[in-house]
Every structure is written in C-alpha cells, then in structure tokens.
Amino acid sequence: MELKRRNFLKIVGGTALVGGAALSSLAGGEELAWASHHHGSSAHGGSHESASHGEGHEEGIMPSGTRWAMVIDMRKCSEQKNCTACIDACNFVHNIPSFKNPKEEIKWIWKDEYHHVFTDISTLDPFVPEKIKKTPFLALCNHCDNPPCVRVCPTKATFRRPDGIVAMDYHRCIGCRFCMAACPYGSRSFNWLEPRLGLKGRKLNYEFPTRMRGVVEKCNFCVERLAQGLRPACVEACKCGAITFGNLADPKSEVRAVLKNNYALRRKPQLGTKPSVFYIIS
Amino acid sequence: MYDSGKVIIGLVIFVAIATFPFWFGMGKAAPMPEPQLPKGKKECVESKEFMRSTHMQLLNEWRDQALRDGDRTYVNHEGKKIWISLQNTCMKCHDNKEVFCDKCHIYANVKPYCWDCHFIPKESKQWN
Amino acid sequence: MRIVMPFIIVVGLALTAWAGWAIHLQGFFGVLVPYAAALIFVAGFCKKVVDWAKSPVPFKIPTTAGQQKSLPWIKHSNIESPFTTGQVIIRMFFEVFFFRSLFRNLKGELRSGPSLIYGPTKWLWFSAILFHYGFLLVILHHLRLAIHPVPCCVDLIDKVDSMFQIGAPPIYLSGFILLLGVTALFLRRILIPQVRYISLVNDYFPLFLIMGIVISGMLMRYVIRTDIVGVKALIMGLVTFHPVVPDGIGAIFYIHLFLVCCLFAYFPFSKLMHMGGVFMSPTRNLPNNNRAERHVNPWDPKVKLHTYEEWVEDYRDKLEEAQIPID
Amino acid sequence: MAAPKPNEIIMIDHKPPKKWWMDTKPTFRQGTFSYPSKPKNIEILDMWNPREWNPVDEDWKLPDDWKERIxxxxxxxxxxxxSLKVFMDICVRCGACADKCHYFLGSGDPKNMPVLRAELMRSVYRGEFTKAGQxxxxxxxxRELTYDVLKEWFxxxxxxxxxxxCSLxxxxxxxxxxxxxxxxxxxxLVGCNINWMMEPAANCFMVGNHIGIQPHSLKDMIxxxxDDIEEVTGVKIEVPFMKxxxxxxxVTPSGDFFADPGTYTFMGYLMLFHELGLDYTMSYYAAEGGNFGFFTGTIENAKKLNAKIYAEAKRLGVKWILGGECGHMWRVVHQYMDTLTGPAxxxxxxxxPITGTVFENARSSKIVHITEFTADLIxxxxxxxxKNRNAGITATFHDxxxxARGMGLFDEPRYVVKNVVPEFYDMPEDTIREKTFCCGSGSGLNNDEFMEMRMRGGLPxxxxxxxxxxxYGVNTLSCICAIDRAVLPPLMDYWVPGVTVTGVHELVGNALVMKGEKKRTVNLRQEPIPGMEEEEEDV
Known part of the structure; x- marks a missing residue:
C-alpha cells in the first residue's frame, strides 16, 4: 500500500486545513485590497525603489534588479493559424501530461478565446472587432507582481522569486488547492491523476522531472532554462517572433522596447495583481 | 490464587515481544550493503564519509538553494563549483539506482520520494 | 536537589558514552553494554513479575466502577464492573490501551462558600497517551534498524510516522509526540505543587533519561548525522549474534545507545515496572462475581472462634432466664 | 469532643509546605487522632502488646524488638x-489520586494524599527491603523504619x-x-491500635454485637x-430469634438495634418481613453483620467475626442469608466472606420465597443484600x-x-428509594455512585475524639x-450503611443543618401498606406526616 502524505492529509487534515486556510484566504483578500492601494499611492509618490530603478515603470522592481516579463504580440501570433509550436515545446520540456478530461487537464501554456482571457474588457466593451473576438489567445501564468496564489499558500510551496517569477516548490505542496482558488487567471492545474500516466508513449525530457499526484503545477517561466542562460522554451519555439521575453527592470531590454512602441494590455488589471505578461492586441 | 498459568503466558508473550528482533531473522546475518560506485569516477561532490552521512541534508540544501533562491551553483569544501541538479548532476554519474541508492536505502528501509518526480536514470530509458 | 541530581546523572551518563567513544571503546559501548542491558531488562522484568506472582491473590478485591450484575432488569455495567473473564479482559484492554482510569480523572477545587467544585481534567491522561503512544511508535519505527528484511507492517508504520516530508530525512512524528509527552509529564511534575512535593529522584531520573534519549535521537536524525547504514549493521550484528563494530559511527549514536541501555537496565528495578504491574493489579484484573464464584485463599488463616457452645456457656443463665432457645 | 467551628476548619491550604515530607513529623493534636485500645480488648482478640499508653506521650511502650516485629x-x-507487593513497586507518583481523598480535601495535609499515605510505607519498603534503598x-x-516513622504511620x-x-x-x-x-x-503487631475498632471487634467476638449488649437485654430492646411499631401502625408483629x-x-449491623436513626431502619425491616410473612430468623449469637475486625487489617480478626454468620446459619439450618443495610459489612460479605469463611x-x-426470583449473583456465598431483595419485591x-406517607421528604442517596466501590450496588437502593419517596434528586455526578465521597468516619474512625478530622473528611x-x-430543597439523606446513619447526622448538623439522615428501609417502612394497619398519622420516628395529621384530629 502506498500511503502518501498528500492522501493522508486529504483524509485526516482536510477539515482542519480547510478551516484554517479559508480564514487565511479571507485575511489575504483584505490584505490584497490594502496592498494594491498602497502600491498605487507609493507609485504616485515616487518611492525610493522606483526612483532608483524604475524610471517611470513603477512596479515590481526587485532588489535583484530583474523582473522577467513576456510580451505576446497577438498581431503576429494570430496570423499563424493552428500553430502550437510554443505549447508543444513547453509540454515536451516540462513533461506535461496530457489528459483528455478537462477536469484532469494539466495546462502551463494554452490557447483560449478572447472573452475568456479578457473577461472584464470583453464585457465592458462589446464593440470589439469580430476578428479579435475569434482569435485564440495564448494564456499562461502571469507571474504577477502581487500574486494572490502566494499569499494563500499555507506551506509557502508557491513563492515569488527575487526575479519576479512566481515559482513552485513541489516538495512542499500539500495539494490543498487554495492557490487555484486564488488565481484569477485559472493558470494552475491540479494533478488529479498520476502524471506519468499522461506521458505514456511520449518523448520525454529526462533533464526535467515530472510531478507527483496530488500537487498543483503551472508555468514556471522556464526558470531552469533561464538559469542556464537560455530563453524560455516557448519563446525559443515561436517561429513568428510573437513572444518577446526579457527583463522589465532593464530600460534597455527588448521587452521594454516593445512595450514602449506598442500599446499593450494586461489581464484583469483592476484586480491589482500586476501581471508580467503583456498582450499587444492590434 | 496464584494464576500462575496466566502469569506464565503473559511472560512468554513479553519475552517473545521483547526479543522479537533476535528471533525474527533466526540469526541470519544481513551483510552490510556495498553500493556500487560509478566506474571511472574518482570523487563525488564531497568526501565519501560526508556523502554517506549527510547526502540527504545536502540534497535538501541544494533543493532549497536551487528552487527557492534560484542559485544553482554549489561550492564544495575544495572550492570547486558544482551545478546543482539531482537529475543532471548526481544521476549523471550514479546512473544506476538499483546498484547504488537502493543498496543502502533498502537495507535501512529509507524510502525517499525522489523518484515520484525525478527520473530514475536506468528506468528512464525503459518505462514508457 | 531531587531534580538537579538525576539531571546531572543523565548528563554524566551521556558524557561517559562520549568519552568511551573518544577513547575507542566502541566494542564495549556498542556490543557489551547493549547485550548486558537487554539481558538485565528481559531477565529482570521476568524475575520481578515472577516475584510478584509468588505472592497469591488471597481475596477477590476488584474496585467496582459500575453497577454490579444482580437482578436481570437492572442494567449491568459489564466493563466497569465485569462479571466474567471476558468482561475483565475488556476492562483490562481499556485500562492498558486507553488508560481508562486516568481518563476518569477529576479535579477538585475548594471555593469560598465553602463549595467544592469538580470538573473533568484530561491533561494528565492526554500527556500520558502522548508519551506512551509516542514511545511505542518510536520503538516500532526503530525496528527497521533491527530486522532485515523490513516487513510491510513495520514499513507501513514508518510511512504513517514519516508522512511529513518537509525535508530529507522526513520528520518522524512519533519522536515529537514523545518529546511533547515527556516534556508535559516533566512540567506537570515540577509545576503542580502537590506533584512536586510527592516526586522522588526515582521519578525525575527516568524522565531525564528518556528526554536524553529523545534529544540525542533527534540530534542524530536531524542535526548531527551519522552513518545510518553502519548503525544498522551494528544492530543487525547484535541481533544475529555476530557483533560487528563498523567504523565511522559518530559519538552521538553511542550516546543515544548508551542512554537507551541505561533505561532498559534500570527498568526492572524501578517504577517503570508499572508496565508489567498494570496487568497484575487485583483491583482491576478480577471479576466482580464474588458472591457467585468462590475464590480460594491458599493461606487461609486458621483462627480460634468463639463458638456457639462457648457463647451459650458464657450467657447460659441469662439466655434461660430470657427464654431464648438453646441448642 | 467538639470540633472547631466550620469557618475555622474551612481555611484549608492545599499547597504543600516548604519542608519536604520525609522531614516532617505529625503533631498529635486533639481531634485528629483516635485513642488507643484498652488492653482488655487486645487480650480478648488474642493480639499483641496490650498495655495502657497514649499517643501524645514520647514513649509508646513498644516491645524492644518492635522494629524486627514490624x-x-x-x-x-x-x-x-x-496486591501489596505490586502496589509497593508500581506507583509512578502521577498524583491522580491526590485530590480524590476526602481527608486531603478537608485538611490539606499533604500526607493525606493517598500517594503519600502509601509512600509512608513504600519508603520503608524501599529503604529496608531493596538494595538501591539500602x-x-x-x-x-x-528511609529507615524509625520510631518517628512508626508514629507517623499510626x-x-x-x-x-x-x-x-483513590483506587478508582x-x-x-x-x-x-x-x-x-x-x-x-x-x-x-506492636500493639498500636485504636479502641474504637478494637472494642467493637472484641464485643462482636465475645457477645455478638458491637456495643456488647447481652442477649437478654437485646431481647428487651427488640x-x-x-411496641413502637404497634403504636405507629396498629399491627402487632413478631420478631423470630434463634428459630x-x-x-x-x-443479619444486619447491630448499630441498627441501638442508635437512632438506625433503629427506624431496623423497624422498617421488621415491618417488611412481617408483611411478607417471611419465614426468617435472627440470631443473638451472630447479631452483627458489620465487621470491625476487618478494619484492624489483621485478617484473622475479620474471620473471627465473619465466621459466626455461616456457623449460625448452619446451626439454625436456614436455606440462605439476607443481609441488612451496612457498608463495611458488605465489603466483607461481598468480597471476603465466601473466601474467608466459606464455602457455604x-x-x-x-x-x-415471595417472587420466586433466584439470586444468581449470590449463588456461591448465598447471601443477598436487602435492597436487592426489596427492589425485586417492588x-x-x-x-x-x-409514597404519601413520606410526604414532605425530598430525598437524595448517599452511596x-x-x-459502591467494593460491590457495585448503585441502582437497587435508588430504585427502592425512588419508589417510596415523593421526590428524589441525586447529588452531583462526580460525588455519587463509584465516585461517591466517604462520610469521613468509616473504618472504625467514627469516634468522638476524632471529631475534627471527621468533619474535615466529611466536608466533600x-x-x-x-x-x-x-x-432542590433536598431535606433527607438516605443511605444503606449503619456507620453512615451514626455519623452523617452530626456531619449534616455541622455543615448542612436541617438535613435528616435515614436508612432506606426506614422510608420503606413508612411507605409500606400493611394488612390490618390503622390509619398512619405519624412516621416511624413518631413525627406527624404532613397532610395526614389533620385527619387524626377528625377521628
């Protein structure tokens, strides 16, 4: 009999944990509102941080001087009908299992409809061009500057790295799924099944581990590749150059250049999560 | 009323439980395991003694250092820099779990959950 | 002094083991002492129990904690006031495994009025449960070092015990439960004035000894690690009677082992024998069927009675005068 | 002897003193110890070292070899x-017993914690009999057994x-x-015993009852x-003796013959037996159910007294024995009698004979408790x-x-009481049934010179x-023990004035409707029954 702590926790600790963490998520909610307000005001006041590093870009400048960000140029992406190069590359590099049932599905980067990705804007403004409405948008973890998932995690299994990446330590994850409830973008997936079952017959990347049943997973901005000086797998795989990746804190970086020249949107800005993923719509 | 029968039964049970390890293996010796070291490799990231007693702690530290601090370089006692990765550093040399890890781990009944996620080097070529 | 002295003794024992390790007496502390301790424990335990058993139980004196079995329409409390051997076994089961009597504990408090207030108090019971079950689990998970191959039941206990894998090695819950239990028992002994007043060196010494064992064990697992494979080889050598002393086992192991040996060797001569004694207690292990089943006293005292005949002789005149019939 | 006032007694400090218990000695203060036995009682019971002595004296006139003897x-x-051997070895001094003792609760004397009381002996066991202790x-x-330790024991x-x-x-x-x-x-063994248990034991042994009333006087009392029963009920009954x-x-405790309110309980039995037409007898030779010999700890004494019951049953040729309301009598009868003086x-x-119920639980010792018998009748x-004849009574029951703890007799007496009184309320759960508190005067300590400790011990x-x-306005404390009936009235007067103490069968006697009886206007105590006194005036 395989008795795993997660199963055990599910059975025994479930009730206690749910009680405790529900509280913490409530508290988290208040803090979130407060934090975003505070952030806003400090931005206007010109805090020390933004003065030294920001140069107009107010948020999320880490002491490390790095904040990884991604800009997806939908103008280029939408031209490549049915292209899944970036998704395939990610799936391979991270050994992401494929399960048919949408409930059991594991997603790191995927395509979704405009009104799912930009829920708020699409409801506020019904007069969006028909073409855009039909465009499949790339969605992934936004590696928010103010990530609600990190706040609710009871074990600090998910955390924000100094470079702005919202990372996961699967060793610590107890599978409580509070982070999934907290994430407003649906960027997290739970391993309901043994992940290796979803990899049967697939070509695998033996350089990168799989996950175990009972943990939550999501896009990691390819931290393991960044550590080796490589670009994220999806960026590298994109043939049309629709994905730009770089350091948002560096005014000379490519992402900053792209953002300077284009009007870019971020998802659900009113929530104050401050995503690191930008979309150029048109 | 002495209840000697009950007392004797009780004592027999006690002695049986107290001496359980002595009769369980019926005196069969369990020789000390000899893990096979990778051929052609002279040294590990630290000394043999250190690795023997402290590898789990080192792996623990590596894990936190790499994952949480994003620092993937380990400097060993000789000042040598080593790339932190169970999969891509340790298992590149120790490429056979059965003859290395399992030898001691089965002996001491230590079953870490490394292999739930990380690929077993030998297996990795077989399992799918 | 009653507290400090046993503490010093335990520290001294630990230092002895450390010194032994430092001057390379591994053979003595790793082989001879454990064998001697095991022998003293098993033989001493049996001797003590046999010694108890040599004295009979002359009378059936259960403490009845519930309604006796009498009239058929009165509900008999068959565990608290057992009538049959089977019911006694159930009563003993609850005593031994759940500390039934301690669970019943009450606290009495005198308030002004005067008014005496009673309320349930479960702290002692809870600490005792933590301590004993923690200890049991700790012993069970140590089996992995004393038997080979490790059977699946031991493995299962190990898995439950180590379900918190915060780091490597996983945390053994039982160790912390035991530490919590022993600390709670120690704290109540020094903090409750009455309990401190009744406590002897004999009470503090085993507590400190067990604390020493738990702390050294935890240090060995989580902080000052040693070669666990060598440790198992040493223990397997002992249990298979082919003793070996592998090199490179740290002092912490010998300290831990020596303290354990001290505990085992001390066991039969101490209050720790309550482990055996709880089974032998006549107020718990006898059925309350005194009037239904005769109990025999092997040393039934012979006494000189004041017989009816003697009595009649004493009062014959008065009995006759009062017309009381005489035999 | 009068005890100090309740408000003086109640200043109880349960915190132990600074000085450790092995360093303290008891003070023999009036009111806290019982007087030693008169030599003649020791002689009658064929025991050791009879002499005149006084615990407050330095010299207790012990034999030279007192230590060896002990x-x-x-x-x-x-x-x-x-039991003794195991109990000497296995106590872990957890202290669970400490606040269970009524004497500790009432006195705060740390040596009244059961664990320390036992340690007084255990310390000597360890000091004299174990290597480590020596x-x-x-x-x-x-510790060594010294003169002071012996005094402390006493x-x-x-x-x-x-x-x-505590054992619970x-x-x-x-x-x-x-x-x-x-x-x-x-x-x-060295003649340190108290008169209030030796004299009753000697009397029971020689005469047959604990006061030492001779048979012909007892007959008069019966x-x-x-006469009293006839006066109250109009029914003339006969009391068969030596039949x-x-x-x-x-067999009932002889306290029921001599002292109120036990006498009313005794009348209750007699009325019940008469009404049932029971073919029974009592004995002057074995007139005592209680066993003061048991209290001496010398089991031979218990046997000397207890054996008379079976001997008399055999001589009279009865089929079985019925036992009256008595506490320690029933400890001996239930847990010792069959072993000690059986087989019967x-x-x-x-x-x-009335209901045909066979008392299977007494199939070996052949002795039934009166409340088992009466509960079955009811x-x-x-x-x-x-019940109306007990009008005005709001009763509770003292186990x-x-x-309680030596027999498990809880529901039978309650069933009887609830059937004969209009209102019944139990005391708080933690003070009744198996957790019941002692009257504070049991085991031969119901003497007057011990009054202060009795009042302290009876406080809970x-x-x-x-x-x-x-x-609830409870005004009547019912019980099934002769010592209770003797000692609870002063205890109630001291702590809860206005509560009456009664035996269960006194209440039964009051409620019992008898054939040929007259209108009852007074109870067995010849006190008017509320609601019935008026009618008498009409007649």
Whole structure:
C-alpha cells in the first residue's frame, strides 16, 4: 500500500486545513485590497525603489534588479493559424501530461478565446472587432507582481522569486488547492491523476522531472532554462517572433522596447495583481 | 490464587515481544550493503564519509538553494563549483539506482520520494 | 536537589558514552553494554513479575466502577464492573490501551462558600497517551534498524510516522509526540505543587533519561548525522549474534545507545515496572462475581472462634432466664 | 469532643509546605487522632502488646524488638498479598489520586494524599527491603523504619477510611485500602491500635454485637421495637430469634438495634418481613453483620467475626442469608466472606420465597443484600407502597463507599428509594455512585475524639448534600450503611443543618401498606406526616 502524505492529509487534515486556510484566504483578500492601494499611492509618490530603478515603470522592481516579463504580440501570433509550436515545446520540456478530461487537464501554456482571457474588457466593451473576438489567445501564468496564489499558500510551496517569477516548490505542496482558488487567471492545474500516466508513449525530457499526484503545477517561466542562460522554451519555439521575453527592470531590454512602441494590455488589471505578461492586441 | 498459568503466558508473550528482533531473522546475518560506485569516477561532490552521512541534508540544501533562491551553483569544501541538479548532476554519474541508492536505502528501509518526480536514470530509458 | 541530581546523572551518563567513544571503546559501548542491558531488562522484568506472582491473590478485591450484575432488569455495567473473564479482559484492554482510569480523572477545587467544585481534567491522561503512544511508535519505527528484511507492517508504520516530508530525512512524528509527552509529564511534575512535593529522584531520573534519549535521537536524525547504514549493521550484528563494530559511527549514536541501555537496565528495578504491574493489579484484573464464584485463599488463616457452645456457656443463665432457645 | 467551628476548619491550604515530607513529623493534636485500645480488648482478640499508653506521650511502650516485629510482619504480608507487593513497586507518583481523598480535601495535609499515605510505607519498603534503598537511602526514595516513622504511620493509617475512592482513579488500580490495612496490621503487631475498632471487634467476638449488649437485654430492646411499631401502625408483629429451620437468616449491623436513626431502619425491616410473612430468623449469637475486625487489617480478626454468620446459619439450618443495610459489612460479605469463611455448601442458592426470583449473583456465598431483595419485591408488585406517607421528604442517596466501590450496588437502593419517596434528586455526578465521597468516619474512625478530622473528611460529602439542598430543597439523606446513619447526622448538623439522615428501609417502612394497619398519622420516628395529621384530629 502506498500511503502518501498528500492522501493522508486529504483524509485526516482536510477539515482542519480547510478551516484554517479559508480564514487565511479571507485575511489575504483584505490584505490584497490594502496592498494594491498602497502600491498605487507609493507609485504616485515616487518611492525610493522606483526612483532608483524604475524610471517611470513603477512596479515590481526587485532588489535583484530583474523582473522577467513576456510580451505576446497577438498581431503576429494570430496570423499563424493552428500553430502550437510554443505549447508543444513547453509540454515536451516540462513533461506535461496530457489528459483528455478537462477536469484532469494539466495546462502551463494554452490557447483560449478572447472573452475568456479578457473577461472584464470583453464585457465592458462589446464593440470589439469580430476578428479579435475569434482569435485564440495564448494564456499562461502571469507571474504577477502581487500574486494572490502566494499569499494563500499555507506551506509557502508557491513563492515569488527575487526575479519576479512566481515559482513552485513541489516538495512542499500539500495539494490543498487554495492557490487555484486564488488565481484569477485559472493558470494552475491540479494533478488529479498520476502524471506519468499522461506521458505514456511520449518523448520525454529526462533533464526535467515530472510531478507527483496530488500537487498543483503551472508555468514556471522556464526558470531552469533561464538559469542556464537560455530563453524560455516557448519563446525559443515561436517561429513568428510573437513572444518577446526579457527583463522589465532593464530600460534597455527588448521587452521594454516593445512595450514602449506598442500599446499593450494586461489581464484583469483592476484586480491589482500586476501581471508580467503583456498582450499587444492590434 | 496464584494464576500462575496466566502469569506464565503473559511472560512468554513479553519475552517473545521483547526479543522479537533476535528471533525474527533466526540469526541470519544481513551483510552490510556495498553500493556500487560509478566506474571511472574518482570523487563525488564531497568526501565519501560526508556523502554517506549527510547526502540527504545536502540534497535538501541544494533543493532549497536551487528552487527557492534560484542559485544553482554549489561550492564544495575544495572550492570547486558544482551545478546543482539531482537529475543532471548526481544521476549523471550514479546512473544506476538499483546498484547504488537502493543498496543502502533498502537495507535501512529509507524510502525517499525522489523518484515520484525525478527520473530514475536506468528506468528512464525503459518505462514508457 | 531531587531534580538537579538525576539531571546531572543523565548528563554524566551521556558524557561517559562520549568519552568511551573518544577513547575507542566502541566494542564495549556498542556490543557489551547493549547485550548486558537487554539481558538485565528481559531477565529482570521476568524475575520481578515472577516475584510478584509468588505472592497469591488471597481475596477477590476488584474496585467496582459500575453497577454490579444482580437482578436481570437492572442494567449491568459489564466493563466497569465485569462479571466474567471476558468482561475483565475488556476492562483490562481499556485500562492498558486507553488508560481508562486516568481518563476518569477529576479535579477538585475548594471555593469560598465553602463549595467544592469538580470538573473533568484530561491533561494528565492526554500527556500520558502522548508519551506512551509516542514511545511505542518510536520503538516500532526503530525496528527497521533491527530486522532485515523490513516487513510491510513495520514499513507501513514508518510511512504513517514519516508522512511529513518537509525535508530529507522526513520528520518522524512519533519522536515529537514523545518529546511533547515527556516534556508535559516533566512540567506537570515540577509545576503542580502537590506533584512536586510527592516526586522522588526515582521519578525525575527516568524522565531525564528518556528526554536524553529523545534529544540525542533527534540530534542524530536531524542535526548531527551519522552513518545510518553502519548503525544498522551494528544492530543487525547484535541481533544475529555476530557483533560487528563498523567504523565511522559518530559519538552521538553511542550516546543515544548508551542512554537507551541505561533505561532498559534500570527498568526492572524501578517504577517503570508499572508496565508489567498494570496487568497484575487485583483491583482491576478480577471479576466482580464474588458472591457467585468462590475464590480460594491458599493461606487461609486458621483462627480460634468463639463458638456457639462457648457463647451459650458464657450467657447460659441469662439466655434461660430470657427464654431464648438453646441448642 | 467538639470540633472547631466550620469557618475555622474551612481555611484549608492545599499547597504543600516548604519542608519536604520525609522531614516532617505529625503533631498529635486533639481531634485528629483516635485513642488507643484498652488492653482488655487486645487480650480478648488474642493480639499483641496490650498495655495502657497514649499517643501524645514520647514513649509508646513498644516491645524492644518492635522494629524486627514490624519488618518481619511486613515481609510476611508481602508474601501473602500480591496486591501489596505490586502496589509497593508500581506507583509512578502521577498524583491522580491526590485530590480524590476526602481527608486531603478537608485538611490539606499533604500526607493525606493517598500517594503519600502509601509512600509512608513504600519508603520503608524501599529503604529496608531493596538494595538501591539500602545503599542510596533517600536518593532512591527509601528511609529507615524509625520510631518517628512508626508514629507517623499510626497517625496517618488511622486517618484513612479505606473508602477506595483513590483506587478508582489510579491508573494501576493501586488501592490505598490494601496498603492501609497492611499498615494497620503492622501497627497491631506492636500493639498500636485504636479502641474504637478494637472494642467493637472484641464485643462482636465475645457477645455478638458491637456495643456488647447481652442477649437478654437485646431481647428487651427488640420488644420495644415491636411496641413502637404497634403504636405507629396498629399491627402487632413478631420478631423470630434463634428459630431453627427458618428459611432465611437475617443479619444486619447491630448499630441498627441501638442508635437512632438506625433503629427506624431496623423497624422498617421488621415491618417488611412481617408483611411478607417471611419465614426468617435472627440470631443473638451472630447479631452483627458489620465487621470491625476487618478494619484492624489483621485478617484473622475479620474471620473471627465473619465466621459466626455461616456457623449460625448452619446451626439454625436456614436455606440462605439476607443481609441488612451496612457498608463495611458488605465489603466483607461481598468480597471476603465466601473466601474467608466459606464455602457455604450447606446452604441453597437464594430464592425469594415471595417472587420466586433466584439470586444468581449470590449463588456461591448465598447471601443477598436487602435492597436487592426489596427492589425485586417492588419490581414484582409484591408489596403495596404509599409514597404519601413520606410526604414532605425530598430525598437524595448517599452511596456508601464499600457497597459502591467494593460491590457495585448503585441502582437497587435508588430504585427502592425512588419508589417510596415523593421526590428524589441525586447529588452531583462526580460525588455519587463509584465516585461517591466517604462520610469521613468509616473504618472504625467514627469516634468522638476524632471529631475534627471527621468533619474535615466529611466536608466533600456534606458539600454535595448542601448543593442539592440549596438547589432542590433536598431535606433527607438516605443511605444503606449503619456507620453512615451514626455519623452523617452530626456531619449534616455541622455543615448542612436541617438535613435528616435515614436508612432506606426506614422510608420503606413508612411507605409500606400493611394488612390490618390503622390509619398512619405519624412516621416511624413518631413525627406527624404532613397532610395526614389533620385527619387524626377528625377521628
């Protein structure tokens, strides 16, 4: 009999944990509102941080001087009908299992409809061009500057790295799924099944581990590749150059250049999560 | 009323439980395991003694250092820099779990959950 | 002094083991002492129990904690006031495994009025449960070092015990439960004035000894690690009677082992024998069927009675005068 | 002897003193110890070292070899009693028993904690009999048996009522009564015993009852009861004594013959038996159910007294024995009698001649408790009861220690009481049934010179009565023990004035509707029954 702590926790600790963490998520909610307000005001006041590093870009400048960000140029992406190069590359590099049932599905980067990705804007403004409405948008973890998932995690299994990446330590994850409830973008997936079952017959990347049943997973901005000086797998795989990746804190970086020249949107800005993923719509 | 029968039964049970390890293996010796070291490799990231007693702690530290601090370089006692990765550093040399890890781990009944996620080097070529 | 002295003794024992390790007496502390301790424990335990058993139980004196079995329409409390051997076994089961009597504990408090207030108090019971079950689990998970191959039941206990894998090695819950239990028992002994007043060196010494064992064990697992494979080889050598002393086992192991040996060797001569004694207690292990089943006293005292005949002789005149019939 | 006032007694500090217990000695203060036995009682019982002496004196006139005698006796007891041997070894001093003792609760004297009372003896056991104790002394919790230790034993072993409340809470069932009995036995070996248990024991042995009333005087007293019953009920009853071939021998504590309110209980039995037409007899020779010999700890004494019951049953040729309301009598009868003076193979398994119920639980010892017998009668509707004759009574029930923790007799007496009184309320849960509190005067300590300790020890019991008295207006404390009936009235007067103490069968006697009786206007105490006195005036 395989008795795993997660199963055990599910059975025994479930009730206690749910009680405790529900509280913490409530508290988290208040803090979130407060934090975003505070952030806003400090931005206007010109805090020390933004003065030294920001140069107009107010948020999320880490002491490390790095904040990884991604800009997806939908103008280029939408031209490549049915292209899944970036998704395939990610799936391979991270050994992401494929399960048919949408409930059991594991997603790191995927395509979704405009009104799912930009829920708020699409409801506020019904007069969006028909073409855009039909465009499949790339969605992934936004590696928010103010990530609600990190706040609710009871074990600090998910955390924000100094470079702005919202990372996961699967060793610590107890599978409580509070982070999934907290994430407003649906960027997290739970391993309901043994992940290796979803990899049967697939070509695998033996350089990168799989996950175990009972943990939550999501896009990691390819931290393991960044550590080796490589670009994220999806960026590298994109043939049309629709994905730009770089350091948002560096005014000379490519992402900053792209953002300077284009009007870019971020998802659900009113929530104050401050995503690191930008979309150029048109 | 002495209840000697009950007392004797009780004592027999006690002695049986107290001496359980002595009769369980019926005196069969369990020789000390000899893990096979990778051929052609002279040294590990630290000394043999250190690795023997402290590898789990080192792996623990590596894990936190790499994952949480994003620092993937380990400097060993000789000042040598080593790339932190169970999969891509340790298992590149120790490429056979059965003859290395399992030898001691089965002996001491230590079953870490490394292999739930990380690929077993030998297996990795077989399992799918 | 009653507290400090046993503490010093335990520290001294630990230092002895450390010194032994430092001057390379591994053979003595790793082989001879454990064998001697095991022998003293098993033989001493049996001797003590046999010694108890040599004295009979002359009378059936259960403490009845519930309604006796009498009239058929009165509900008999068959565990608290057992009538049959089977019911006694159930009563003993609850005593031994759940500390039934301690669970019943009450606290009495005198308030002004005067008014005496009673309320349930479960702290002692809870600490005792933590301590004993923690200890049991700790012993069970140590089996992995004393038997080979490790059977699946031991493995299962190990898995439950180590379900918190915060780091490597996983945390053994039982160790912390035991530490919590022993600390709670120690704290109540020094903090409750009455309990401190009744406590002897004999009470503090085993507590400190067990604390020493738990702390050294935890240090060995989580902080000052040693070669666990060598440790198992040493223990397997002992249990298979082919003793070996592998090199490179740290002092912490010998300290831990020596303290354990001290505990085992001390066991039969101490209050720790309550482990055996709880089974032998006549107020718990006898059925309350005194009037239904005769109990025999092997040393039934012979006494000189004041017989009816003697009595009649004493009062014959008065009995006759009062017309009381005489035999 | 008068005890100090309640408000003086109540200043109780349960915190132990600075000085450790091995360094303190008892002070023999009036009111806290019982007077020693007169030499003649020791002689009658063929025991040791009869002499005149006084505990407050320095010299107790012990034999020169007193220490050897005690240690020899100690060794002998350890060989004879597994209980003692195990209890000497396994106490872990967890302290669960500490606040269970009524004497500790009422006095705050740390040596009244059951664990320390036992340690008084255990320390000597360790110090004299174990290697560690001999070598290390106090460091192994041992001490020598000295003159002072002996005095301490006398003081504290005669401050325990052997109620066994502590044994209920002990995780190993360590029974302080066993230890106390052993301690008293050892004290007996050098003649340190108290008169209030030796004299009753001697009387029971020689005369047949504990006061030492001679048979012809007892007969007269019984006649008074018969007259009183006739006066109250109009029914003339007969009390069979020494009747050969009767079906049942009835034995009750002799306290019921002599002292109010036990006498009313006794009248209750007589009325009940008369109404049932029971073929029974009593005996002048074995007129005492209670066993003061048991309290001495010298089991031979218990046997000397107890054996008379079976002997008399055999001589009279009865079929079985019925036992009256008595606490320690029933400890001995239930837990010792069959072993001590049985087997009763000349008797038959008790069967109620009225209802036909066979008392299977008494199939070996052949002795039935009166409340078992009466409860069975009531259940079968064999007697007519009129609760109104106990009008004005709001009753509670005191479980006597011995029937409670030495027998498990809880529901039978309650069933009887609830059927004969208009209102019944139990005391708080933690003070009744198996957790019941002692009256504070059991095991031979119901003497007047011990009054202060009796009032202290009785505080927990009285306090629980006070609770139901204030809350439900309980005014009657019923019980099934002769010592209770003797000692609870002063205890109630002291702590809860206005509560009456009564035996269960007094209430039964009052409620019992008898054939040919006259209109009852007064109860057995010849007090007017509320609601019935008017009618008498009309007649």
């Amino acid at each position: 240690l020899e006796g100690f060794r002998d007891l350890l060989k004879k009693y597994r 070598l290390l002394g106090r460091w192994a919790g041992g 003081y504290y072993f005669y401050q325990c009522t052997q109620c066994r409340r 809470f002990c995780p190993y069932g360590i029974d302080t009564a066993e230890i106390d009995l052993a301690g008293r036995h050892l004290l007996n 006649d008074f009861f018969v 050969k071939g009767a079906e049942i021998l009835f 193979d000349f008797l038959e398994v008790p069967k109620s 259940k079968h509707g064999a007697i007519n009861l009129d 006597s220690c011995n029937p 019991r009285a306090n629980a009565v006070k609770y139901v008295n204030e809350r």
